[in-house]
Amino acid sequence: MRYGVTGNGILEEAEGMEAFRNQDWKGSVIICPGGGYQWLSPREGEPVAKAFAALGWKPWILYYSVAGPGEVLGTEPVKQAAEAVKMVRMWEPEKSVFLCGFSAGGHVAASLGVLWNEPEIFSKDQAESIRPDGLILGYPVISAGEWAHRGSFEMLAGDDLEKQQFFSLENHVDQDTPPVFLWHTAEDPTVPVENSLLFVKQLSKYKIPFEYHVYPFGEHGLSLATDEVAEPDKERFADPHVAGWIKLCGEWMDEMKKPDK
Secondary structure, three states, X not given: OEEEOOOOOEEEEOOOOHHHOOOOOOEEEEEEOOOOOOOOOHHHOHHHXXXXXXXXXXXXXXXXXXXXXXXXXOOHHHHHHHHHHHHHHHHOOOOEEEEXXXXXXXXXXXXXXXXXXXXXOOOOOOHHHHOOOEEEEEOOOOOOOOOOOHHHHHHHHOOOHHHHHHHOHHHXXXXXXXXXXXXXXXXXXXXXXXXXXXXXXXXXXXXXOEEEEEEOOOOOOOOOOOHHHOEHHHOEOOOHHHHOHHHHHHHHHHHHOOOOO
8 A cells, every 4th residue: 555745745554465465463664765866776685674574574665756867865865764664653553663665765764864853854752753763774875975976966956056055964973873784794885884883982982782784795775685675786695694684674673672561
């Protein structure tokens, strides 16, 4: 089933969940696929949703707005993420809601994690209902500085480098940022690992609980790093070592979720 959120965003219950029809879900995870804010990768949507479902988490996919020719997105994607969290939490208020994203989708997720209480974007009465209980970030776009995936920031703020700096998320981490699970590959040629290193440094500074995994090898955009999502023509190969991130993430989620009542 599909639900409209702010603007053109769509929150969708993941398909192919028949095997989990009677599942007593631990909570929910909202998945934001990547694509440089220009498109949304199917490899980082439904396959990931099924993997989370197998771990006992109800998956949702957020199809946030992407930019067409000449368009600038501004804060529209983070507002859509906020609305999605609010909607899911309204349906299951006693259970945890995690926000997961890959690449530019990781930027969407992390944006809400650090900007949920930003008064220029969200009203004070919205804040508590839109704060995720945790963030799951795969090779995320984070910094608009030296290590930027510049195309993503151009989709958000145009060519103005000064305006792009607002979306440099390491600068917004504070004591109110939710816990984070983050993974990256050290040789990522598209979104350098320094993006996640900068973010983790700030999480450590503010003593935010985090789990961080850097895998030595692997192309950008590995998703689950399984045969199902492999793209050999783009050097995205199945890698059993990297594929272990989803199991580690599930264990982390179990530790971070709200206590059962």
